[in-house]
Amino acid sequence: MSEARIDGKPASLAAAAERAAEILSAARMPVIAGLGTDVAGARASILLAEKLRGAYDHMYSVRIFADLDVMRQAGLMFTTPNEARLRADVLLFIGKDLTKIWPAMMTRLSPAEIPPFDLARKPRKILWIAPGRGGAKVEGLAVQTLDSSDLHAALAALRARAAGRPVSCAKRMLRKLDEFAEVLKKARFGVAVWGGDSLDCLMIEMLHGLIRDLNKTTRFSGLPLGCDSNAAGVVQASGWMTGFPVRTSFGRGFPEHDTWRFDATRMIESGEADAAVWISAYGPEAPPWKKNIPLVALASPQTAFAREPQVCIGVGCPGIDHDAAEFSRETASIVGRLASHGSPAPSVAAIIGQIAKHFGEDASC
């Protein structure tokens, strides 16, 4: 992709921004989707959505709300990778593909090291529930695994056994559950690590119930691995700017949040949204919807679209092409990253800023 295209033909950035503004101003209900961008890009996008009276969503909302819905229904206990690395004497992994979600996870948590801030200074105990085929490997340490085709049932049974309640299941399974429960109850500072598509809200809620129960007598916390494309950073920025996470709309002139109504893909497929901005600066993710609607794309140059967008602008990757603040899985906080390979590729914030200029010159924010 050259720096910008209009209807597939090379164009200047200024012309592309102008055309994008035309498309968006003609729309009744535009939606800003994808939102794979740094904090500055999210900030600019939310301010633009406010001007347009449109809605905004993130490409990984399904996973975002698996954790967030549990938090706002029941609460949550969580910790950071630093604390897990330095203190956790028990690590409870849940689900498959954790090291695919976070390739550096084992280096970062360094489970084979004796946790330096643990009083007993003993080797860690590693438990893994439903690791999938060949998944549960920790170099230098034995891993106790518990396989289950029904993760919710397994977590419910484990919670029951940890609380000393009976469960009805096969003898071998019961023995395994009791082994796990013993390790969990004897943990001094245990950490449960989960992520990926294999856990839904019900499972995460059950897991949180287990964590809460364990804290009656000992310390235990959670470490959700979250999603890529700065999902957590976008949710944070959305939180302080509007009070709400993504899937929020300005259709009535103030932010309203609804995970079903303002699901970007649903809005587009149903015809409620009549123009879209797709933002994917971290990688070549393409829009997931099938419907053909006017599209402005701010995307990684390698992105392969099913249909050529009306306006397509190549953007740089945060932290690589330009300096960026973003949520880091390594630290579970927003961190600053200086450009590792600085380039003139524009940032999402810069392009959105150019588009926004066409909706009034007040650079008040």
Next chain:
Amino acid sequence: MLILLKGGRIVDPANGRDEAGDLWIENDRIVAAPPGRLADEVHDVSGKIVMAGAIDIHSHIAGGNVNTARLLLPEKHQNHLPNPPALPLSTAKWSTFETGTIYASMGFTTVIEPAIVPHQALQAHLELSDIPIIDKGTLTVLGNDDFLLSLLRDGEGQAAVADYVASAVAASNGLGVKCINAGGATAFKYNARTFSLDDVVPFYGLTSRQIVEALQRAVEDIQIPHPLHLHANNLGIPGNVATALATIEAARGERLHFAHLQFYSYGAEGDRGFSSAAAELAAAVNAAPNVTIDVGQVMFRQTVTISADVLRQFNGVAMAKPKKSVIHDGDGNGGGIVPYLYRENDFANAVQWACGLELFMLIDDSWRVFFTTDHPNGAPFTTYPEIFALIMNRDARAEATARLPPEALAMTTLPSIAREYTLSEIATMTRAAPAKLLGLKDRGHLGEGGLADIAVYTRGKDLAKMFRFAHLVFKDGDLVVRDGRVTHYRWGKALKVNPGYDKAIDRRLAAYYDHHFGVSRDLFAVKENFLPRTGMFREVACAR
């Protein structure tokens, strides 16, 4: 631009003024009456009250814990009101934009977010960048951070502690140092469920008292104007006045700011084992000129408690209303978010409400008692106008008191107190004294050369209305509020100190982060290029 505020009542206790007079503004400063020049803009404010812009020294308006609270409680801040086009997001409840808008319309021009752990500092400054109009600052939270505790355990000496504290404040662009339940959050990671002044942090073998003393000295050594800002042990527990008294004693006559004292003013008397000990505590504060306090007034309504005292918050989870809470075992302090409903007909809540007002009334020196609700822990900052009315008018207080359970009132001295704050005392408590406490020489007064942060109020029978809707507010000489409405956004500064220290500690810290955390310390530094605007920091001089 030369502006004249003509004929108002100038209430400026820092300069000993309370009289009718004119006030001149040129650009962003207050100036002497310029002979022979005509004002470009004249505001007739005769009969109105003219004060410096108010300064809030303790209000949780930004940072990871505050934002988690927003995300935890979407049902508590549904919106109904579109914003004016010039003020995007200003009506979005609990947004940073709304925060700045409401503060400004009440005449507040500087607000300090008092609880930012170094690893959350970048997020906090990003949030502060989106709070319009007001200036802000942060206090850097130390006292449960492993590096500090290891320095103390290893007896590395006060110089190393001071260097570390200076480096941590500088990296997080803080204005001062806060300590929250010193050692308590770390002890909680080792499964402690209570933690008092002389309890020992496992693994480190240090008492809370030792940590507080070391931080208190470090702040003095590196000459940060604001004394150590302390959230003590045992917050919210019946009988905790003993802890408060011991903590004041432990300051050994050295400067100390004791945060939200109301939450520590509880006795254990009476049938229910809960009573006000505010009178006794106020007497101790009166007798300790080295100590300043802020109140942390409780008001009856739904709120959410947001605190980096994770141990205390964990113990409060059962009290959550609605029934959900977040407990975060973070790097250093972490925190807890527990929604809470203060009810007028609840015995304990009524005692708490009375305790706060007793502290306001019984601490004599309005230079040493600060006006806070510990927003939002005692009440949201939007209740300030009602609290001004309560402390300025004994009839308003009597009326509110009459609605409380009599058995609660019997546990307090409040009904016997007749004091009413004067406007000059209000201006001291909310303007002159905070500026002095934070080392902000350019504000909190209306003297020549001062920053033109000015609030003009219309005096009326309804004191709450007077303070809720300022008649005019100037920020840096720019008229931003008319009749309680913000007219446009501007962007305030973040105030910070930049204490000097031996940079050798940075090399040690870099190695500590690489080895212990396995990540670079640079990730956490607050650098300007990550914020939406540059040139937004203003340095406050270290030295007293």
